[in-house]
Amino acid sequence: MSTEHPSYPTGLRTTPTRHRALRQRLGAPGLVTAPGCYDCITARLVEVSGFDAAYVTGSGVSMSALGAPDMGALSFGEILDRVRRICDSVSIPIIADADTGYGGPLNVIRTMREFERAGVSAVQFEDQEWPKKCGHEPGRKVASTNEMVQRIKAARSEEHTSELQSH
Secondary structure: OOOOOOOOOOOOOOOOHHHHHHHHHHHOOOOOOOEOOOHHHHHHHHOEEEEEEEEEOHHHHHOOOOOOOOOOOOOOHHHHHHHHHHHEEEEEEEEEEOOOOOOOOHHHHHHHHHHHOOOEEEOOOEEOOOOOOOOOOOOOOEOOOHHHHHHHHHHHHOOOOOOOOOO
């Protein structure tokens, strides 16, 4: 299948340039506005509204799936499934909330690999201890500097391709 076949629905077309588009946009002057989305419909709304990228919000996914704030109750597999579906529904770059990486350095590497395979263009890690809480909920515990350094090193390891951006 090819991106040149406009009659295919977005989920059946490939989007090989979405990572490059985000990298170029991040290198350009100005801000990148990436409104939050939590399912395929909200991602499509972001895209048809003309934004350069969309941000998959862990809080939005949790609220739409459980009716409760993001407190680590959804599994990595549940988040990955939602992220994969969102990536398949749009052609713009997707920035995904990767929580804490779902565990230690090996979990972070797996999170990066699986999100990349899903079509994510960039990730954002939280600086909290696991189990985490939504950033605006009370009772958060900040991870140590050493733990965050280990997460970042794992995320940026050469074991996966360099197309995905971690921040």
